[in-house]
Amino acid sequence: xxxxxxxxxxxxxxxxxxxxxxxxxxxxxxxxxxxxxxxxxxxxxxxxxxxxxxxxxxxxxxxxxxxxxxxxxxxxxxxxxxxxxxxxxxxxxxxxxxxxxxxxxxxxxxxxxx
Amino acid sequence: xxxxxxxxxxxxxxxxxxxxxxxxxxxxxxxxxxxxxxxxxxxxxxxxxxxxxxxxxxxxxxxxxxxxxxxxxxxxxxxxxxxxxxxxxxxxxxxxxxxxxxxxxxxxxxxxxx
Numbered sequence: 001x002x003x004x005x006x007x008x009x010x011x012x013x014x015x016x017x018x019x020x021x022x023x024x025x026x027x028x029x030x031x032x033x034x035x036x037x038x039x040x041x042x043x044x045x046x047x048x049x050x051x052x053x054x055x056x057x058x059x060x061x062x063x064x065x066x067x068x069x070x071x072x073x074x075x076x077x078x079x080x081x082x083x084x085x086x087x088x089x090x091x092x093x094x095x096x097x098x099x100x101x102x103x104x105x106x107x108x109x110x111x112x113x114x
Numbered sequence: 115x116x117x118x119x120x121x122x123x124x125x126x127x128x129x130x131x132x133x134x135x136x137x138x139x140x141x142x143x144x145x146x147x148x149x150x151x152x153x154x155x156x157x158x159x160x161x162x163x164x165x166x167x168x169x170x171x172x173x174x175x176x177x178x179x180x181x182x183x184x185x186x187x188x189x190x191x192x193x194x195x196x197x198x199x200x201x202x203x204x205x206x207x208x209x210x211x212x213x214x215x216x217x218x219x220x221x222x223x224x225x226x227x228x
Contacts, residue, residue, distance in 0.1 A: 033215060042203065048213065100146045100165070100207070102148065
């Protein structure tokens with residue numbers, strides 16, 4: 001089945017640790033995105049990538065890093081520099097230049113700092 | 115900066131009535147607007163896309179309008195059912211030199227009671 005897979009579903013991190021969230025898609029999409037969702041805040045864009053080996057900062061990139069070494073994969077690292085990392089993280093993909101095409105989302109990773 | 119606002123956080127209606135959700139945008143003129151449904155703890159799912167030269171788009175019990183003069187989109191669910199209870203998000207594609215990415219509103223949580 002084609003789709004986008006995020007793992008793990010739940011993740012616990014100690015303060016001061018880096019943690020990496022996985023996102024894989026087999027839809028052959030060029031573009032991939034990371035969003036953060038907090039209660040009452042909607043989805044906020046962290047990073048996005050239109051092609052392999054290229055990515056751009058979104059609206060709230062501070063404290064996060066990404067890589068795009070393969071078309072299918074777009075992992076997100078939440079670094080210790082992110083002051084408030086507890087949130088629901090969503091990965092999405094679309095055909096290149098999402099202007100007039102839908103985005104497909106994964107099921108999300110809920111990160112909790114303990 | 116470009117903003118997209120859904121001015122009702124919650125909407126409660128009776129089964130069988132029509133639900134109307136509002137999405138307003140500022141400082142941008144999107145060529146396309148999209149609507150998504152999100153269930154608790156899940157990723158958003160695409161519902162409808164409307165282009166700026168389309169006044170209205172329909173899909174089964176769903177209807178979306180796009181008024182570029184008012185900078186507003188309305189999302190209607192007719193003959194609403196309890197299964198329609200979810201959070202509905204509007205989004206537009208923001209394009210710049212770095213590429214395009216979907217920017218979301220905060221969402222409106224619809225509750226349909228039987």
